[in-house]
Structures are given as C-alpha cells and as structure tokens.
Amino acid sequence: LLADQRHSLLGGTELNYTDITFAAINGLWLWPEAYGGGQAEAVRIPEQQQPTAMRADVASWRSRFPLSSAFVESLYQRERHLQRTAAQPQPQFEPKPK
Secondary structure, eight states: OOTTSOSSTTSSSSOOHHHHHHHHHHHHHHOOTTGGGGSSTTTOOOGGGSOHHHHHHHHHHHHHSHHHHHHHHHHHHHHHOOOOOTTSOOOOOOOOOO
16 A cells, blocks of 8 residues: 555556556566566576665665655455475476577
8 A cells, every 4th residue: 555545556446557657667676576477587696695785775765755666565465376395396487498
C-alpha cells in the first residue's frame, strides 16, 4: 500500500502499466525477492557479495524512499506469487540454444 492506502500509483485496486513500469525500473536496483520471476537468479549478486558502495547506495535508497521501496517489493511478492524457502531450489537461468 502507498501512504494514502492506494494499491496502485494511479489509484484503485487494479495493477496497471504505471505500477509495472515503476516496479520494473526500481526492481533493477532493489532486486526484490521475486525479481525476474526466477529467471534472473544467474545474474543476481547476493547482498553479501555486492561491492560496499553498491550496498551503501541501495541502503541509502531504501532509507530515503521507504514507501517506494516497500511498494515495489510488495508488488513483486504479490504479483509474482514467488514464496521461496531455504528448502526450495533456486531456479537458474538457462539460455535457449541457438
């Protein structure tokens, strides 16, 4: 939810192109749990392996824009329906043969 309790940037309860675009652009930086729908795991940099400056930037972003960050993360969690546990294998990206 946004600060004014909206579920969507344009208002209403339905997901729309604005929400998807906002989440996609911010997802590149925030890497929410369900980013890429399981297809980006091969390029994901685990937080503990990220360069210090990158971790600091992401932490700064999250602290400066907590509502935006939470909105993006909730969209990925809700819309991707990706509920992982440590026991589940992580999907790996496999390029299609040419």
